[in-house]
Every structure is written in structure tokens, then in C-alpha cells.
Amino acid sequence: MKLDELKVECDYFDFDEKFYQKVEPQALYDAYLISYSKQACDLISLDYSECKTQEFVDFVNGKKILKGSIPYSQAYAGHQFGYYVPQLGDGRAINFGSVDGWHLQTKGAGLTKYSRQGDGRAVLRSSIREYIMSEAMHALGIPTTRALAIIGSNHPVHRSYEEEETAAIVLRMSPSWIRIGTFEYFAKQKDTKHLKQLLDYVIDNSYSHLKNLDYSYERFYFELVDKTAKLMSQWMAYGFMHGVMNTDNMSVAGLTIDYGPYAFMDNFEMMCICNHTDVEGRYSYNNQPHIAKWNLEVLAYALKDVCDVNKLIEYLQTFMSANQKHYLELMNKRLGLDDNLSGDSNLNLVVSLLEALEVSKCDYNCFFWELTNINSLEDFSNVLDIVPIxxxxxxxxxxxxxxxxKQNQDFESMKKLMKKTNPKYVIKNYMLQESIEKAKEGDFTLVNDLLEIAQSPFDEHKEFERYSKPTPQEHANLQLSCSS
Structure with a gap:
């Protein structure tokens, strides 16, 4: 399908205008295409050839508005590091409407009335990181927003205490951009009518099977609890750290959204912190399921005027047990164990593994890849070769x-299960930094190479064999800023 043939629908304007702003994107100058994702194109039936045109660059840059599209930014509130902020919103994101159920949004497209002290821009490095990581998460089976394309420019951007950088824009896609913080903003208005309208909107977009059912609002909440419990188990099993799990960064569709100072674990550390702003470790690796539950409790109380909040809180108590169940299921697969035989022994085995990995200072995901390649249960030499202690x-x-x-495991069946679950390549921050350094010099080949690796992490990429090895110690578990 050609770009001009895309059928764009804007369904947010039934809300009161205090909940959004119609806004004109502010184009970057000297904009050019860096990369586009064929997999994301397929989601909206867009011809790949269209992405190579100047029209497509103009579209991502906000200079070309498609038929049916009315650009806008959303208002929302949120708890940031535990403190309520009543007015947030899309400070540098502009929504274009939806195509085939995928809501298109550009990040870095200019000022909105929600920009606060910001400039409405996104720097090249953070844009590259989000573009590649959203596709990497999808390839691992972790629910996430997607990325269609990234454009660069010669547009200068200034960040405090940091060197002058150039601006970029990522075209993001999601089944929903509604956040827990969106519900907080609506609830703060004490406007039951619009709160119900938002619930109906979310159900229509992300939980359509609940439409016209009794207690559909409560059912939505119950399903979100279940989805988030599973999502957190996937983050934890693959060693992913979001870095900023504020309620305005938590999706009510159960997706991973808003990639900032994230990281996949290098050396395993239970209390690893990837965001240097997080001085107290609120969003540390091990704290993520607990924070997700805390955020869901915030949502429950935001819905108290339209739902039986006691029922919501009661159901929320199932979160940790569901999270642990999903986590153990995935960790069993990573170890090649039969989940049907799982129990306390397998849980104890996983716990003792994490303790051993931390003391050994072992690269987390490389451990599982090497375990996948053992020749027998009597020879773990290839795994031990990557372990400092x-x-x-x-x-x-x-x-x-x-x-x-004891579980009478068949070795070949174990290997087959592990190969389906343990990727050879996990996108680490040092890899992304290499692509960013090249991109600063105008060389985007590694950005596109990493995209290919990210989208096919279980495949062989011979030229990049070194990326399947442990992270170099000087780059392991480095902390990042929120502007990342």
C-alpha cells in the first residue's frame, strides 16, 4: 500500500478538549532517513519502497499530514518516583491517528503545551536506542510498542551539562498510548462521565472482547493485572530493566512503553540500577514487580468512583503469585526443565542460580546461551569459561x-526447549553505544545491522559473533541518564 493510501482514523476527539491538544508538528530541518523496519511496515501494510521516498521522511517529520490525520498530544498525570504530578502529558510526542489498529506517534516532533521546561525534541542517541530496543523486545516475545522508522537531522539540541547534539524523530506504533497516568488525570477532574468514557475507549481499543459485558470495567482491571504480572515476569526472566516505571510510563494495554534509561542486564546483580537518577533504587531490577503492583494500586484508586475499588484491590492481591508463576515457567524453559514437573525444587534451583550468578559476576544472558550449547550434563566447561569466579x-x-x-529429563528435549527460549543475541547498551558513535559521524550501517540482529536474535549473525559474548567489563552495568 502506498503512503497516501493509508486509512488514518482519529478517535480521540470525542473527549473534552481539556484532555488533549491539537498541535502542528515542528519539522526538523535537513531531515533524512536513518532506518525503517520492514516488520513494522507489514503491520500497517505499507510498501517498503515508500519508506525510501522524500514523502515518507516528510511524513515522519510532520511536514506531510496524511488524509484523515489530525495531529494531537494527550494530557496525563502521573506518580514520578512515588510523587504525584497533576499535569504531565505528551511533551515531545505527537499522535497522528491509527492505521489498522496501530496508533502512530512521533517522538521528538516539537513543543506541545505539555512540554513544561522541555524543548519538545529527542536527541539522536535516545532515538536510536528506542528504535532498536522496541523491535528487540518484540522478537523476544515481550509485549511492547513498535517502531516504524527513525529520521535524523542537522537540527542542534542542547541538554544541560551535555555536549550539543542533533535531533531525531522516531515514528512509534502502539495498540494504545493510554497510561495509568491518563486515568489519574481524568480522575483528578472529578468527572465520572469522562472517566467512564476513557474506560470505554480503552476497552474498545485493547479489550474489545469485554464490550457490553456486565462489570466490564472491573474485568478490564483484572485482565490488566494478569497482563502486567506476566509482563514483569518476562522482564525479569530476560534481565530487562525499564529504569523509569512511573505511572505515566505504564501502559494500560499491558505493553512495554517509553524506552529511556533501560538496560538488559550485563553481569547479574539482583539490585542493579540502570538509571543514575534513581538514587534510592526505587526502579532497581528486583523491585520491578513490586513497583508494577504499586502502580496498579494507584490505578485502582483512580477508578474508585466508577468501580468497586474493594474488588479491584482484592484481585490485585493475586499479582505477586501470578508473577512468580509466570516467571518460574519461563525460567524453567531457559533451563530446559519440564514445567509440568516444576515445584519448590525448581524454584529453589532458580533462586540458587541467581545467587551463584551474582557471586560469579557472570553475564546473565550469555550464561543461558552457553548453557544451551552444552554437549552433555557432565560437561559445562563452555559455560564456566565465561565465568570470572x-x-x-x-x-x-x-x-x-x-x-x-530426578525429573528424568531427556537431554535432546532440554536442548530443543532452550534453543527456543534463549537467544544468542541480546541487545546490550555497549552495542547501542557503538552504533550511536558511528551515527554521530553519519554512518548508520550499524544501526541497521543491530536492527536486523534485534529482530532475529535466535539466528546466526557471523559478522557479529562478538556480540554473543559477555559484555566487556568496562561497559558492564553502566548507569544511564533519563535523556538516554
């Missing part, structure tokens, strides 16, 4: 072998 894992392997024997 071997003894803790040597002792753990004895427990692992014992568990496999």
Missing part, C-alpha cells in the same frame, strides 16, 4: 544435574 556455578551445576536426573 567459577566455584559458585560449579556447585550450582551439581544441583542442576541432580534435578535433571
Amino acid at each position: 567459577r566455584q559458585p556455578l560449579e556447585e550450582w551445576f551439581e544441583k542442576y544435574k541432580d534435578t535433571c536426573k
Whole structure:
């Protein structure tokens, strides 16, 4: 389908105008295409050839508005690091409307009335990071927003205490951009009519099977609790850290949204903090399920005027047990174990593994990739070769072998299960930084190479074999800023 043939629908204007702003995007000058995702094109049936045209660059840049599109930004509130902020919103994001159920949004498209002290821009480095990571998460089976394209420019951007950079724009796609903070903003208005309208909108977009059912609002909440519990288990099992789990960064569709100072774990650390702004560790790796539950409790009380809040809070108590169940299921797969035989022994095995990995200073995801490639349950030498401190894992392997024997595990079946679950490549921050440094010099080949690796992490990429190895120690578990 050609760009001009896309059928764009704008369904947000039934709301009162205090909940959004119609806005004209502010185009970057000297804009050019850096990369586009064929997989994302397929989601909206867009011909790949269209992405190579100047018209497409103009579209991402906001200079070309498609038929049916009316650009706007959304208002929302949010708890940031635990403190309520009544007025936030899309400070640098502009929505174009939806195509085939995918809501198109540009990040870095200029000022809105929600920009506060910001400039409405996104820098090249943060744009590259979000573009690649959203596609990487999808390839791992983790619910996420997607990215269609990224454009660069010669447009200068200034960040405090940081060097002058150039602006970029990512065209993001999501089934929904509604956040827990959106509900907080509506609830703060004490306007039950619009709060119900927002619930109906979210159900129509993301939970259409609940339409016209009794107690549909409560059912939506219950399903979101379940989805978020599973999402957190996936983050934890793959060592992903979001970095800023404010309520305005939490999707009510159960997706990973708003990639900022995120990271995939390098060396395993239970209390790892990837955001240097998070001085107290509120959003540390191990805290993520607890914060997700806290955010869902905030949502429950935002809905108290339209739902039975006691029922919501009662259901929320299932969150941690559901999260642990999903987490153990995925970790069993990562270890090649039969989930039907799982129980306290497998849970204890996983807990002892995490302890051994931390003491061993072992690269988290590389451990699982090397485990996938063992030749027998008697030979773990290839795994131990990547471990700085071997003894803790040597002792753990004895427990692992014992568990496999007790459960009568078939070795080839174990290998097959692990190969489906453990990617060879996980996108680390040092890889992204390499692509960013090249991009600053006008070389975007590594951006496109990393996109390919991100979208096919279980495949061989011989030229980039080194990316399947442990992160170099000087780059391991570095903290990032929110402008990342």
C-alpha cells in the first residue's frame, strides 16, 4: 500500500478538549532517513519502497499530514518516583491517528503545551536506542510498542551539562498510548462521565472482547493485572530493566512503553540500577514487580468512583503469585526443565542460580546461551569459561544435574526447549553505544545491522559473533541518564 493510501482514523476527539491538544508538528530541518523496519511496515501494510521516498521522511517529520490525520498530544498525570504530578502529558510526542489498529506517534516532533521546561525534541542517541530496543523486545516475545522508522537531522539540541547534539524523530506504533497516568488525570477532574468514557475507549481499543459485558470495567482491571504480572515476569526472566516505571510510563494495554534509561542486564546483580537518577533504587531490577503492583494500586484508586475499588484491590492481591508463576515457567524453559514437573525444587534451583550468578559476576544472558550449547550434563566447561569466579556455578551445576536426573529429563528435549527460549543475541547498551558513535559521524550501517540482529536474535549473525559474548567489563552495568 502506498503512503497516501493509508486509512488514518482519529478517535480521540470525542473527549473534552481539556484532555488533549491539537498541535502542528515542528519539522526538523535537513531531515533524512536513518532506518525503517520492514516488520513494522507489514503491520500497517505499507510498501517498503515508500519508506525510501522524500514523502515518507516528510511524513515522519510532520511536514506531510496524511488524509484523515489530525495531529494531537494527550494530557496525563502521573506518580514520578512515588510523587504525584497533576499535569504531565505528551511533551515531545505527537499522535497522528491509527492505521489498522496501530496508533502512530512521533517522538521528538516539537513543543506541545505539555512540554513544561522541555524543548519538545529527542536527541539522536535516545532515538536510536528506542528504535532498536522496541523491535528487540518484540522478537523476544515481550509485549511492547513498535517502531516504524527513525529520521535524523542537522537540527542542534542542547541538554544541560551535555555536549550539543542533533535531533531525531522516531515514528512509534502502539495498540494504545493510554497510561495509568491518563486515568489519574481524568480522575483528578472529578468527572465520572469522562472517566467512564476513557474506560470505554480503552476497552474498545485493547479489550474489545469485554464490550457490553456486565462489570466490564472491573474485568478490564483484572485482565490488566494478569497482563502486567506476566509482563514483569518476562522482564525479569530476560534481565530487562525499564529504569523509569512511573505511572505515566505504564501502559494500560499491558505493553512495554517509553524506552529511556533501560538496560538488559550485563553481569547479574539482583539490585542493579540502570538509571543514575534513581538514587534510592526505587526502579532497581528486583523491585520491578513490586513497583508494577504499586502502580496498579494507584490505578485502582483512580477508578474508585466508577468501580468497586474493594474488588479491584482484592484481585490485585493475586499479582505477586501470578508473577512468580509466570516467571518460574519461563525460567524453567531457559533451563530446559519440564514445567509440568516444576515445584519448590525448581524454584529453589532458580533462586540458587541467581545467587551463584551474582557471586560469579557472570553475564546473565550469555550464561543461558552457553548453557544451551552444552554437549552433555557432565560437561559445562563452555559455560564456566565465561565465568570470572567459577566455584559458585560449579556447585550450582551439581544441583542442576541432580534435578535433571530426578525429573528424568531427556537431554535432546532440554536442548530443543532452550534453543527456543534463549537467544544468542541480546541487545546490550555497549552495542547501542557503538552504533550511536558511528551515527554521530553519519554512518548508520550499524544501526541497521543491530536492527536486523534485534529482530532475529535466535539466528546466526557471523559478522557479529562478538556480540554473543559477555559484555566487556568496562561497559558492564553502566548507569544511564533519563535523556538516554
